[in-house]
Amino acid sequence: QLQNQRLQEQEHSVHDSVELHLRVPLEKEIPVTITQETEKKGHKLIESEDEFPEITEEMEKEIKNVFRNGNQDEVLSEAFRLTITRKDIQTLNHLNWLNDEIINFYMNMLMERSKEKGLPSVHAFNTFFFTKLKTAGYQAVKRWTKKVDVFSVDILLVPIHLGxxxxxxxxxxxxxxxxxxxxMGGINNEACRILLQYLKQESIDKKRKEFDTNGWQLFSKKSQEIPQQMNGSDCGMFACKYADCITKDRPINFTQQHMPYFRKRMVWEILHRKL
Structure with missing residues (x-):
């Protein structure tokens, strides 16, 4: 039922996106292309030690211990002005849905890792950003980047929650x-348009100049181009692991079968505040 509900929502989303495109043009005509990006062929699914490091017995014990009964409000990890409680960590157990706290913490760890030499620089917006931008407009989020220059990084990550x-x-x-x-294979060109419009407004507000959109392209990945979930529970994990691969400039080479491993691994990473 959940999967059907999600698919129905995505169908509406696609329809709404088309409708939006037809009746609400952007403030100015901008030279961008909306297209479907084709992945380069030849990427093989190689399970290297680097991509899937071993979870040792000691790590397993630590992970199991966290999932045992205890005070659900006990703080198990603190960093990035965020706190993770036992209740939050439980969302990584079995087929539970990841909550905002876990996703925000993980995105911050990706930002922290991006400071390492040889990796693209990254800024991640929190999980409430896009919903606020979409529903309330730029004015509602313009102060969120008061201390951040979004144009100074290589990559912006934007988690999107569709209900x-x-x-x-x-x-x-x-x-x-x-x-x-x-x-789940949804197409959401509207989200890409909203973010491009955000960049235009952010540039004028923070840089006092127009954002040059010449040559920019908007893509929605097709279901056959990226790994797809085979259940109704792992969407949060997939979003996080897409971000993990992208911020390492590596091909997205995992599948549904890796999710139990990734869930355990993420528990350990959050406890130790490091990827």
Whole structure:
């Protein structure tokens, strides 16, 4: 039922996106292309030690211990001005849905990792950003980047929550594109348009100059181009792992079968505040 509900919502989303495109043009005509990006062929699913490091017995014990009964309000990890309680960690157990706290913490760990040499620089918006931007407009979020220059990084990560489904949008300033990733195959060009419009408004507000959209492209990944979830529970994990691969400039080479491993791994990473 949940899966059907999500698919129905996505069908409405696609319809709404088309309707929006027909009746509400952007403030100015901008030279962007909406298209479907085709992945380069030849990427093989290789399970290397680097991509899927071993979870040792000691790590297993630590992970199991966290899932045992205890005070649900006990703080198990603190960083990035965020706190993770036992109740939050429980969302990583079995087939539970990830909550905002877990996703925000993970996105912050991706930002922290991006400071390492050789990796693209990253800024991640929190899980409430896109919903606020879409429903209340730019004025409602313009202060969220008071201390951040979004144009100074290589990649912007934007978690998107569609009621009962997590997706991810990625702005890549190096490639001049905005790409939407949905583990249930949804197409959401509207989200990409909203984010491009955000960049235009942010540039005028913070830089006092027009954002050059020439050459920018908007993509929604097709279901056959990226790994898809095979249940109604792992959308949050897929969104996080898409972001993980993208911020390492690596091909997205996992599948549904890796999710139990990733859930355990993420527990350990959050407890130790490091990827």
């Amino acid at each position: 009962v489904h997590w997706c991810l949008a990625v702005v890549d300033f190096r490639k001049k594109n905005i790409t939407y990733y949905d583990s």
